[in-house]
Amino acid sequence: MGPLSEKVLTLRQKHRRHKPEPVETQDMYETAFRVKVQFKENEKHFAFDPNLFSYDQLTFILNRAFNIKVPFIVSYVRRAECCKGCETECCEDSYEDFTSFFNGLIPNHLDSKTVFDSPYYAYDSLSSIDVQQSIGPSKSCRHYYSTFFRDGDMIPILSDYDLDGAVLNAADIRLLLLHIETVEESCEVFNEEEWDMIEMRGVTDDSICFNNTSQDNLTVSQVLATARKAGKRKMLRPRLPSLPGTDEVEAQKVSFSRWLGLLDSKGRILDHLEFRRAVFHHTVKNNFRPIAWKHLLGLYPYNTTFDERKAHIERLKSDYEYYKEDAFHRTLAPSIVSLIQKDVVRTDRHVAFFNKEFNHPNIQKLYRVLYVYASNNHDVEYAQGMSDLAAIFVCTICDEALAYFCFTKYMEYSKAKFLINSEVISTCFYQLTRLLKKFDNELYCYLEKIGSQTLLFCYRWFLLDLKREFSLTDSLRFMDTYFACVRQPEPGESHFNRVIKDVQHYTLLMGCDKETSSQYLRAVRSFYCENVRRTIESYRHSFPVYGCLALLKVHKRQIIKQNLKLDTLTIFYEKLIRQQNVDQVLSLAREYYLLDIEQQLQKLVKTHHDDLLTTSIADINKKSAWKFL
Secondary structure, eight states, rough: HHHHHHHHHHHHHHHHHHHOOOOOGGGGSSSSSEEEEEEEEEEEEEEOOOTTOOOOHHHHHHHHHOOSOOOOEEEEEOSSSSOTOOOSSGSSSSHHHHHHTTTOOOOTTTTTOOSSSOOOOTOOOOOTTTTHHHHHHTTOHHHHTTTSSSSOEEEEOOOOHHHHHHHHHSSBBBEEEEEEEEEETTTTSSSGGGEEEEEOOOOOSSSSSSOOOSSSSHHHHHHHHHHHHHEEEEEEEOOOOOOHHHHHHHHSSHHHHHEEEETTTTSBBSOOOHHHHHHHHHHHHGGGGHHHHHTTTTTTOOTTHHHHHHHHHHHHHHHHHHHHHHHSOOOOOOHHHHHHHHHHHHTTSTTTOOOOOTTSHHHHHHHHHHHHHHOOHHHHHHHHTTHHHHHHHHHSSSSSHHHHHHHHHHHHGGGGGGSSHHHHHHHHHHHHHHHHHHHOHHHHHHHHHTTTTTTTTGGHHHHTTTTGGGGGGHHHHHHHHHHHOOOOOOOOHHHHHHHHHHHHHHEEEEEEOOOHHHHHHHHHHHHHOHHHHHHEEETOOEEEEEEEHHHHTTHHHHHTTOOHHHHHHHHHTTTTTTSSOOOHHHHHHHHHHHHHHHHHHHHHHHHTTTHHHHOOOOOOOOHHIIIII
């Protein structure tokens, strides 16, 4: 018996005496992770720290290591869960032997003469020594590898989340097996038309370490030198819907000068609906947002002049001082006070405005707004998540009193979400389910198949109106659009007139011509009833639900392609907190929001088309006068 065969027997005996303990996920991050990369006939090795390494850094390194001149896709070998059911000889062996293979041990069903160069293998890295004798002359090393992994277990890495998943699900505990394919090679799986070339940042000095045992391997100095020279390079990413460029988007935003064009000489807004339409489609510039939000949220009385608004602001400031003094003289429950104190110092710490100590004026401002609100709203007081919502007003509106009253206006509807067994949250789940079935039944069926049709992972989205899914600046733009949807009622406006005004608002947002708008309005006037009223009113505060639909649609391809399950789907979106593309989400959300409203109005017109042809204007006016006003 040769020395190599003795080594194989020793490994087998050791494995039988001491079965390897399962390695916890946390342990995988304690030391450097080894990587073995295969690209065509070339192979490279290096190591990295999973806590510091990113997807952009990985693709940058691979591009420089193999000198790839075309777009490429990186895939990793996922740890197989079970090979039962496969029509191969290896399935006759136990699952224990199967897993032992990927722990660096030789499984029992291999011939003792079969020897591997290392306890770590890529799919073409089996030693050529007697391989044909052990697995048969008609089976190549690639076929031997494929018996352990079914189709689809080469998982593409497209983001930082995918890289984390690769580390957690690698075929070997300490080795990540990667395979690189160019777009041309992988065209059977990936459609080149669905991908874009984008610029990406270079690597950092403290995130990588390389194995320098081979001349073919990269060194730290080589990578950093090329990174400094290159600075940026192009990368392959999924193609987004066609959207305007950054400069064009900025130019279209509603500015202070554009708003002045909507006012008369005394400061009254001439066309409220046109103002909301412009904000809905283009959002507002940062320096105009404090003024715009006060109008959009209805902080000012309807149709006021400059002088009247100034006097109203003074009254609000005086009222706030009274509320504040009264609140701090009363005693909130210690548990509520403690919760507010903890949350304000944890809110948006990634933003310089809030990255302060508790005694800093910015944090104290947020604390007082939440404390006063809790003191004056005993039905809800304070619940976790309110600090996130209050923060957007505190950092946008400098004056503390006005920030408080804008937050209060916003919470008139949103506070119901924080109640136990909230009907508002239940309605959001119902609406999103309806929208998924209507606009993307394929995605809904997939979620149903994996047991996620309840959409419970969307709970935070509903509660915070997607605030945490974007960066703070992007979440402000999402709120611009949301606030523009909620038309504020005029003084003395009846339910019927409010519904009619809402329909006018929606037809303006859709860009309907006069004939179509008149047809919708006539249908609503003629057949106004409780169901029609509820349907129209349901759209006032539902825009965030369409934002949730957009978030699901944006990542649909990744979700289905990677076969994400219930737990991994939740982790997938957790990894994308504050990283979602607000332009992409807003574009889709607006599209589905207006399309759904339009289809509902068309359905109303179609259902009662014959009656519309025979109903006279006099009958409509008479009916409206005695029944609906």
